[in-house]
Amino acid sequence: MTGLNQESSDSQATQFLRLKDFDYIELYVGNALQAAHFYRTAFGLCPVAYAGLETGTRDRQSVVVGQHKIKLVLTSALEANGQIAEHVKLHGDGVKDIALKVPDAARAFEETVKRGARPVMEPTVLEDAGGRAVKATIGTCGDAVHSFIERDGYTGTFLPGYQTIKNSPFPISTGLRAVDHLAFNVEQGRLDQWVEFYKQVLGFHEFQCEDISTQYSAMNVRVIQNSTNQIKFSMVAPAAGSRRSQIEEFLMYYHGPGIQHFALSSDNIIKTVRAVRTNGIEFTRTPDTYYHMLESRIGKIKEDLAALAELKILADRDEWGYLLQIFTRPLQSRPTLFLEIIQRKGARGFGNGNIKALFEAVEREQEMRGNL
Secondary structure (H helix, E strand, O other): EEEEEOOOHHHHHHHOOOOOOEEEEEEEOHHHHHHHHHHHHOOOEEEEEEEEEOOOOOOOEEEEEEEEOEEEEHHHHHOOOOOHHHHHHOOOEEEEEEEEEEOOHHHHHHHHHHHHEEEEEEEEEEEEEEEEEEEEEEOOOOOOEEEEEEEEOOOOOOOOOEEOOOOOOOOOOOEEEEEEEEEEOOOOOOHHHHHHHHHHOOOOEEEEEEEEEEEOOOEEEEEOOOOOOOOOEEEEEEEOOOOOOOOOOHHHHOOOOEEEEEEEEEEOHHHHHHHHHHHOOOOOOOOOOHOOOHHHHOOOOOOOOOHHHHHOEEEEOOOOOEEEEEEOOOOOOOOOOOOEEEEEEOOOOOOOOHHEEEEEHHHHHHHHHHOO
């Protein structure tokens, strides 16, 4: 994988949004209450805010769960018809909204629409006793959207329209701290289009690119990020191979492009993985042979290699440092959305040397499902 490390040549494109960070990730799910229970008991994300019939929201129920800088909004439909119900019917549980913090939501909306984004929701002022916030939304890949969130000193628990959840069951911390990146799967032949969308419309620049092949399948990967490198997306498309790739499997069961996984960071991945495994989450398994030459491949690291091998945690190094990462199995019945847990020790990349190992591990599970 090649690190490009260049700023966009269009300085206006990198500055007009002034993206700060991820604000929240919203998932459309079949049952928000059950999903909140799952993410609390499995990953330690505590329910903090709620919107639904009791708060005057008539078409949906949303539960916000979080830990440190992570906020997931779990939303389900209250009616059989409507976009939420249709989204879940078509895609299953999946990511709908990758919300981004901005200092000026109206300007972000105006400029991105001018540059070619599809408008979804014009800038809307939200107010309650906690103050004022502004939200605007544009479309992105497939049925996913980006909301621009301007909090304007808002002091409430989440956003106006949500009430604080009091006396929430106290979760045991798993050490998860922030959203690191998300990965889009797109159709063959559409990768360049979406990379250019993020460059031209949101002012991103390309950081890495690679073509990957295994014994059975192939795929193209491009990594893009904003000018501050805080917001990162991996864009992946299938390429010609002898069998169906995991990207094609996702596209088949998700019925189109979308978010295949999002990565949550930890300061101690060994402790985090032990805790999450104890909570019942299963991870993809890497062959023991991966660890036989690990130190000779990436050099000395501080972590216990025996513990990494026991937990099947992957490791990789780039010019800035090293990282540790592991991937869950799909979190719902369809083989679509999964999570990554990552710990960075200076590394800025995405585990270049691990991508093939990851894809081969996923292919072994595909074979068990009869989808390879």
